[in-house]
Amino acid sequence: MKPIDILLVEDNEGDIVLTTEALEEGKIKNTISVVKDGWEAIQYLEKKGDYVGATTPDLVLLDINMPKMNGHEVLKKIKSNPDTRHIPVIMLTTSSSEMDVMKSYQCHANCYITKPVDVNDFLEVISTIENFWISIVQLPSTNKNR
Amino acid sequence: MWSVYLNTFLCILFGFVIYYEWGPGEVVSHYELDTWIAVASSLVFLCALAAILIPKLFNGLQATIEKQQNLQERLEDTNARLNNAQHIGKLGYWSFDMETQELYWSDEVYRIYERDPETFKPSLEAFLEIIKPEGQYIWEKAMEPVMAGEKNLNLQHKIDLENNRIKWIQERAELIRDKNNRPVRLDGTSQDITRLKLLNDQLEQKATELEASNKELEQFAYTASHDLKEPLRMVSSFLERLKKKYDGQLDEKGHMYIHFAVDGARRMTKLIDELLAYSRVGRVTNELEEVDLNELLDEIIKSIAGDSDQANAEIIYDDLPVIKAVPVSMKILFQNLISNGLKYQKNESRPKIAIKSDDLDSHWQFTVIDNGIGIKKEYFEQIFKLFSRLHSDDEYSGTGMGLAICKKIVNQHGGEIWVESEDGNGSEFYFTISKNI
Numbered sequence: 130m131k132p133i134d135i136l137l138v139e140d141n142e143g144d145i146v147l148t149t150e151a152l153e154e155g156k157i158k159n160t161i162s163v164v165k166d167g168w169e170a171i172q173y174l175e176k177k178g179d180y181v182g183a184t185t186p187d188l189v190l191l192d193i194n195m196p197k198m199n200g201h202e203v204l205k206k207i208k209s210n211p212d213t214r215h216i217p218v219i220m221l222t223t224s225s226s227e228m229d230v231m232k233s234y235q236c237h238a239n240c241y242i243t244k245p246v247d248v249n250d251f252l253e254v255i256s257t258i259e260n261f262w263i264s265i266v267q268l269p270s271t272n273k274n275r
Numbered sequence: 276m277w278s279v280y281l282n283t284f285l286c287i288l289f290g291f292v293i294y295y296e297w298g299p300g301e302v303v304s305h306y307e308l309d310t311w312i313a314v315a316s317s318l319v320f321l322c323a324l325a326a327i328l329i330p331k332l333f334n335g336l337q338a339t340i341e342k343q344q345n346l347q348e349r350l351e352d353t354n355a356r357l358n359n360a361q362h363i364g365k366l367g368y369w370s371f372d373m374e375t376q377e378l379y380w381s382d383e384v385y386r387i388y389e390r391d392p393e394t395f396k397p398s399l400e401a402f403l404e405i406i407k408p409e410g411q412y413i414w415e416k417a418m419e420p421v422m423a424g425e426k427n428l429n430l431q432h433k434i435d436l437e438n439n440r441i442k443w444i445q446e447r448a449e450l451i452r453d454k455n456n457r458p459v460r461l462d463g464t465s466q467d468i469t470r471l472k473l474l475n476d477q478l479e480q481k482a483t484e485l486e487a488s489n490k491e492l493e494q495f496a497y498t499a500s501h502d503l504k505e506p507l508r509m510v511s512s513f514l515e516r517l518k519k520k521y522d523g524q525l526d527e528k529g530h531m532y533i534h535f536a537v538d539g540a541r542r543m544t545k546l547i548d549e550l551l552a553y554s555r556v557g558r559v560t561n562e563l564e565e566v567d568l569n570e571l572l573d574e575i576i577k578s579i580a581g582d583s584d585q586a587n588a589e590i591i592y593d594d595l596p597v598i599k600a601v602p603v604s605m606k607i608l609f610q611n612l613i614s615n616g617l618k619y620q621k622n623e624s625r626p627k628i629a630i631k632s633d634d635l636d637s638h639w640q641f642t643v644i645d646n647g648i649g650i651k652k653e654y655f656e657q658i659f660k661l662f663s664r665l666h667s668d669d670e671y672s673g674t675g676m677g678l679a680i681c682k683k684i685v686n687q688h689g690g691e692i693w694v695e696s697e698d699g700n701g702s703e704f705y706f707t708i709s710k711n712i
Contacts, residue, residue, distance in 0.1 A: 141505070141509070143508075143509040143512065143513065147512060147516075223501065223504070223505055223508070224501065244508075246504070246508050246511075246544065247511075247515075248511065248512035248513075248515040248516060249515065251512065
């Protein structure tokens with residue numbers, strides 16, 4: 130199986146560490162790129178600025194509460210751009226607000242997950258994400274150099 | 276009386292008979308003197324009669340005049356009083372004749388509209404001119420159901436006055452019909468409600484502000500809880516990671532430190548959760564539903580029975596009513612009171628809880644009775660305050676928010692909550708829920 134590219138859009142350093150550690154400990158080989166705000170995420174996906182040579186990720190893990198541009202706006206941008214709208218976006222956030230959930234699905238988020246408070250549950254969730262989205266589902270094969 | 280008239284008439288008749296029989300023209304006879312006597316006596320009699328009758332007539336006339344004057348005065352007095360009443364009440368009277376299309380205004384209406392009775396002639400056109408620009412439209416719209424006999428006129432409108440002043444006026448009127456049910460007249464009142472309107476507007480504005488501020492507060496509480504939990508999650512998450520990954524390198528003390536830190540973070544999280552729950556108790560009127568308390572309690576007891584610690588508890592309740600309330604709030608309320616009853620128990624005893632209800636006309640009253648450790652009298656009020664606790668965490672764990680949440684719920688349902696208890700001998704929690712919130 131070829132390695133999977135995951136883009137983690139997250140401003141909380143702690144969650145970055147926990148998520149990358151959990152993904153690294155997983156069975157599947159993957160590369161994780163991290164950006165810390167919405168604006169940077171868009172730069173990355175559109176391969177602008179510092180990210181000219183970036184590859185199109187196979188999966189995006191997207192937080193909602195972020196500086197500069199929040200997760201909802203990033204989601205909207207990803208899903209309205211023909212070059213990026215096929216990428217599965219997983220909302221991974223502390224918010225359990227009904228409004229956030231609804232808004233995300235209305236903007237075509239592929240799934241919405243509330244970060245569990247307990248660390249072991251959190252790690253469990255990450256490994257479930259990995260298992261489902263990387264091992265079980267079939268993702269479109271993208272031309273990485275597009 | 277009639278005899279007098281008759282007598283006079285006869286005297287005059289005799290006088291004339293004698294006069295014509297033997298009067299001038301004839302030889303003056305010995306009767307001549309008699310004739311003059313008869314005439315004179317008749318005259319005297321007539322004078323006497325006049326003297327008697329004229330004052331009588333005059334008296335009658337005077338009485339009539341006085342009576343009329345009296346009536347006039349009373350009428351004027353009543354009018355003045357009515358006018359005064361209209362003035363005091365700032366409530367003018369008007370009437371509109373359907374046939375002649377004439378509009379009558381009382382003095383107070385002139386005052387309210389600030390028009391001069393000497394120069395201003397009220398008419399429907401003049402009135403519509405005053406309340407323009409939208410005057411005609413609102414008037415016709417308001418009059419439709421009045422003319423249809425569906426309801427009385429009740430219209431609020433404003434008028435522009437000099438010096439950029441405005442006045443709000445309330446018009447109320449009733450359609451008067453004749454015997455054939457034909458509308459003949461509109462009887463109405465005009466009232467200056469500018470002050471009332473102003474106060475009302477201020478009140479409405481305050482209510483809007485209050486609502487906004489409440490919303491802001493709710494949002495604040497929600498955001499604060501959310502943002503407070505985030506760093507806590509980090510604390511406990513990495514402590515857990517530390518424990519897991521560096522287990523071998525930590526001694527007993529290291530584990531103890533981590534335990535306290537994790538426990539602190541856990542308690543803090545619970546506090547924040549309950550603070551969030553407390554802030555969410557609100558906006559009752561939107562979510563009122565019929566709640567069958569028997570079903571609710573059944574549900575609560577089932578969920579408690581699943582908890583192994585409470586498996587031996589005995590919870591009984593009367594036939595409870597179906598009440599109008601916010602279902603979620605009722606669940607929290609009963610759940611908190613019952614779980615308190617189960618929690619605050621002596622070690623070895625079997626918890627017993629009884630729930631009763633009483634119908635107090637305007638309210639329902641509920642009692643939750645337990646056989647627990649009881650509460651000292653001096654704490655009866657304190658226990659309902661936010662974060663108020665009577666025991667340390669290792670005696671009985673808790674956040675000190677449960678009863679504060681109960682109190683907020685009860686208050687929002689138009690009721691009161693209080694406790695009666697004896698230290699060591701169980702507690703009785705009473706609360707009321709209004710039947711019309």
